[in-house]
Amino acid sequence: MTLKYSRQREAIREFVMSRHDHPTADVVYMNVRREFPNISLGTVYRNLTLLADIGQLTRIRLGDGVDHFDAITEPHYHFVCKECGVVYDLDFPILDTVDSEADTGFEGGRIDGHITYFYGKCKDCLAEG
Amino acid sequence: MTLKYSRQREAIREFVMSRHDHPTADVVYMNVRREFPNISLGTVYRNLTLLADIGQLTRIRLGDGVDHFDAITEPHYHFVCKECGVVYDLDFPILDTVDSEADTGFEGGRIDGHITYFYGKCKDCLAEG
DNA sequence: CTTTTTGCAAAACCTTTGCACAACC
């Protein structure tokens, strides 16, 4: 049950930390393979899951069917371009008040939080058409 | 390109309409199979996708890796129990203002809307422990 | 030496798709 050091896990962690574009497991795999040519996709998934479980990464699901990973673990909102799928962090405070607002009159249980992503068209896609 | 009637599609539509628990394709399949024992999962998927495309259903993605379908097509928020996965509709007005609030100072593109779901623990799971 | 991690490959899972036949209009 104790965590042992592994060079692969460290490389995976560092890669995600170095990026701000919320890479998928496959992107992590492609890149970490430059340093570890024999690393397997299974190892990448296992470590991303582990790092997310211990809170060093966040797994974000944006409805595109693929998991993205984010090195920023503090709660924040995301912007997703409907056209190209690019993901940006939003510098917009988490609306804690909506949780209690939504809870008012809700009889089905206790609301602990919410997940939101904003969608639209990114700068580049707006420029193109 | 014209839509032709099909008894299977009608049964699928009616089943989803009759439920307020946001069934998955598999649940629809299991149930419609009582009336059409030979219906295939492919047909269920094809029709759910078609009905969502023409606006008779909504496809909702709640981060559990499976698509859910909702007969209520007016925008509304959902509550998801983190423990058992049950989904409830929330009687809480859509926060249109947050879109423009989030857009303020955002340089990455144009925000058209947002997707939110609230999570927590449902009544039953709260009672259990 | 014991426990954890890896690489590989297979499997699991959800969803889509190609095709011949059936249903619809």
Add this chain to the structure above:
DNA sequence: GGTTGTGCAAAGGTTTTGCAAAAAG
């Protein structure tokens, strides 16, 4: 009869998992 929809089965894409060997402590 022409077109759309179905059933079946196969394939697609993402993620998980079993297992023997390797690495870590």
